[in-house]
Amino acid sequence: MICSSKVINLKTYDNLIKEQNKSIRIIAYLRIITLIIGLSVTYYTFTIKSYLISIGVFILQLLIFIYLVINHDKEINKRKYSIALKDINEKAIKRLSGEWNSFEDDGREFKNEEHCYSNDLDVFGKNSLFQWINDSKTFMGRQTLKNRLINPLKSPLDIREIQKSLQELANSLEWRQLFEAEGMIISNKCINPEELYEWSNARNELYTKKWLILLARLLPCMTVLLIILSCFTSLVDFKLVYIMLPVQLIIFFIDSKSRSAAFEKIYKYKNNINIYFKLLNLIVEKDFNSNHLKQLKNNLLVSEDENAADAVKKLSNIYDKISNRNNAFFIIFNILLLWDYQCMIKFEKWRIKSGKELKKWLDVVGEFEALNSISSIIYDNPEWAIPSISDNNYIIKAEKFGHPLLSKKRVCNDITIDKNKNILLITGSNMSGKSTFLRTIGINLILSYIGAPVCAKKFECSLMQIFTCMRTSDNLENNISSFYAEILRIKRIVEEVQKNRKVFFILDELFKGTNSIDRHDGATALIKQLGSDGGSGLISTHDLELCDLENTYSKIKNYHFKEYYLNDELKFDYKIREGASTTRNAIHLIKLAGIRLK
Template sequence: MVIGEKFYEKRKNNYLNLVKRQNRAISIMSTARLIIFFIGIILTGFLYTKKYIYLSISSFLCFLILFIFIVIIHGKIKRNRNYSLVISKINSNCINRFNGKWKDFVDDGEEFVDIDHNYSFDLDIFGRGSLFQWINTANTYLGRRKLKSSLSTCLKSAEEIEKRQEAIEELSKKLKWRQRFEAEGKVINEKIGDPAPIIKVAGDRNSVYTNKCLILIFKILPAITVSMLILHFATNRVSKSIPLLLIVIQIFLLIPKAGQRFKSLGVVYEFKNSIKIYDKMIKLIEKEKFHSAYLMKLKSNLINDKYKASEQIKKLVKLCDVISDRRNSMYIIINILLLLDYQYMFALEKWKEKCGGNLQKWIDTIGQFEELSSLSIINYDHPKWYIPKIIENDLVFEAKHMAHPLLGEKGVCNNLTIRKPSTVGLITGSNMSGKSTLLRTSGINLVLAYSGSAVFAENFCCSIMEIYTCMRVSDNLEKNISSFYAELLKIKNIVKASKEKRKIFFLLDEIFKGTNSLDRHTGAKVLINSLSKKKTLGLVSTHDLELGDLEEESNNKIKNYHFREYYKDDKIYFDYKLQRGISKTRNALYLMKMAGIEIENDIQK
């Protein structure tokens, strides 16, 4: 067990112990509430029967206040217990990241899998066993998509990446804040949906509900109607036809644009819980003190000279609570009497007029904090990993003791340098020796570097390049595309990008494997030579040992590397260490033999 795992285990146990204490407190409060209720009823009834009217009233009020106080305390403890449970679960997830059980996390970003993306499918960025599944702690709709965007769009300036590095490093040190921030998104056990409908409602304006004369009329009219009803039933001095006429008028007033009001108020009600989550998360951001320029700028989206976002979101939360009364069975009658739909629309339109246009910015800011918090897990859990140096102008990929981040401690470290004059690394080696893993290791660390997080390396330096891969290709029956043609389409995109003089980092695994050996060799040779002359860097893995001649033919623009295996006690072993030069070994026949395929000795020789 590593130090980080022990730390999270301790935090998890602390919160579980806290939950036990809170459960005991909840049980005591429940019992106390019941006792107070019965004692209050008995004592008040006893005093009333003894004709102590004032004492009975005083008794009733005292026990009522005490009962309400206990109910409030009981509710507060239950809410804190829920937070404790969520935070203990968060620490359990942190433990699972260390021991390799993170592949069981429910949210793996499967909906973001795109086999046609330039690199995300080949590098396991989304889906089961992916980078997204490993680090994601975002719960809001936009937070998840912000993280998706930062992992699948690597076109950022060096200045922006450096600002993000500073922000992520700062957040990594705010463990308690990050876990509370994550807990706020999880404490209400429901999926936080796309906020587009509530953002649209907040952004739309309707001048009808801001008309001061109309507002005055619709506030006075219900008051008159209710007054006439009270006077009719209380004094009989008012004919029943007057309140009935007023009620009929109000019914007709509720008919115009009823559908529009129903839709707008319905959307607000639908997002009631989401808005409450946003409220809590915004408060946490506003209260926290940040030092990095990137985080301070994000926080400034929530605060201006006139108001704080939390103050306005709180008003929206209160409005959501009263709008939820529309689900009450008595609402139709009350709505007719008080024209509540109009009152709610007046209040909603007033809120929208003041700050409705900022709602998207606020929710977007929450999402950005969630994205950065997810990435900061890497920096905190792996303090020895390296913060990459980003070079803006030159073309370079340089890594020392680099390994695959998703493999954790099982990853084997390698050194790799790709820069002028050698811009292409050609990797040969036996099956299962580590060629594809090295390609993915290089690519996924580059993705992390561009996102602003630490990478699994002792030293890492790179320039800003577009990543292109051609590794996992298969037949697509739906589109009637063979694996070979699918591979050609990917390579076509790489060639097109290189011709446009864009900076490219490419990863090609066993190219043209779907055709005959002669065409494969010729095609690979032409492609590699062509890419070596462009503004590109890249790695190519192959079993075609004859391609090793390209190093000499290209005047060292292409450099040979290989992986090797060794045999012991009639078993095959790999050290997964990258070596210079062309591979001198083969193991396909040996592996076939291990699979049960009988191979004659003279063929093996």
């Protein structure tokens, strides 16, 4: 149903774009026709010496031409939004149909092998959680979403507040899409505003001096007045103008390099500032119900009469005043009115009043972008469960839960991890689904801790810190083997558990880089130590002898995946079952490789 509604939106925007293209072409033709007819009639009436008619026709065609130019620009701007909204709905349909891994922005620059879980659970990079979720378009939005994914919320109360805000945003589809569309129009979306923050927090005391402000305002007025009086009256000799202009020229060149550098440093943010204003204005003008969204909006209040959108609009207006300063003809205007001084004075006044707040305001934009991205999960998957976060007898209790990124290939399972049996030992043959199951648990926990729904019919969990050891590889630069890298990873997990933190560990194929005896002895010792220190988690292994721990160690519970054969072809159902694995498929796979066994 949701998918069909977005198809309808897609068709609506497609038809709208066609209509806008038609309007743009018609207006363009009318401009040409107006110009040709207007100039022709103006020329003809001028040649027959009907000067008043000639001037009237020229003015009339000029006004019509300007009107058409303005409307042409308006239609082009409307089309930009229609194209953006069409792209948004196309992306939503791709996400629903499982084609989201074609999205360009996968956050690969955020990959960090040292993070406690993000690399193992495919949080960033190709086919990642970030690639699936992200709708952020600004630098702040992408950074905020990244931070939410790697720094989950710390209390059930915070999570519940975020859940409420996400539900509210999920129900505000039109507003969310308009917010995203505004971000899409930014020409350089991911530019880091750090330089802008530095500028907004800096001060140039010279342009706050009262004497300079008075001089910069009074001197141009005197010069312009002298020019007018000398040209149109005999009260003033034009020689006075010859004196005033060189004085202004000297003043203009004082500190000119510093002003030019300042203007160039911040002018590259002009287009972004205009978009930031529109994004802030969308937030300011919308009424929110959830406490978290209300608080974010309150962060944009400057005073009773002004908000962040107003302040950023003023900054945008100052940017507009310096937009033509590199024009060859503008330099005359600049010298005459000391325009650079006027702009610097305005910039300084703005920085004093609002500069320190700019980062806070843009962080709010980033927060809304991240929340909008996550809320799309709720809108696109209404059948998914809102997780219950509580510290009860269950560490995890899930019904019909699956991997959120697998879509059509998804197989759902039930699992319970309670405080009595808090370590699951998972066995099974190659390719049977052990690693995918571990990641399914891990990624649904991440979603739970950021306030998102999870891919399950029902999901209940405790609030824990996730640590994984799944992908370890050689580090030639630091002369570290994959086995030693695994040891370092395990060491970190052991230390975290010993700190009495609530740790949930996910370990895939323990100590696979050593011999079978050492692997078995090391794994046995590690499991017992993690359990006795209070840790909970999942461990997959091919070492079936480890399953005997269930008989001697009360915290262990065995589960397994199995394969079956159909017409001598290896098949998997990816369903988890209680107990240790009783089947294996390595010999079958070895034969498939063409290896003859005696």
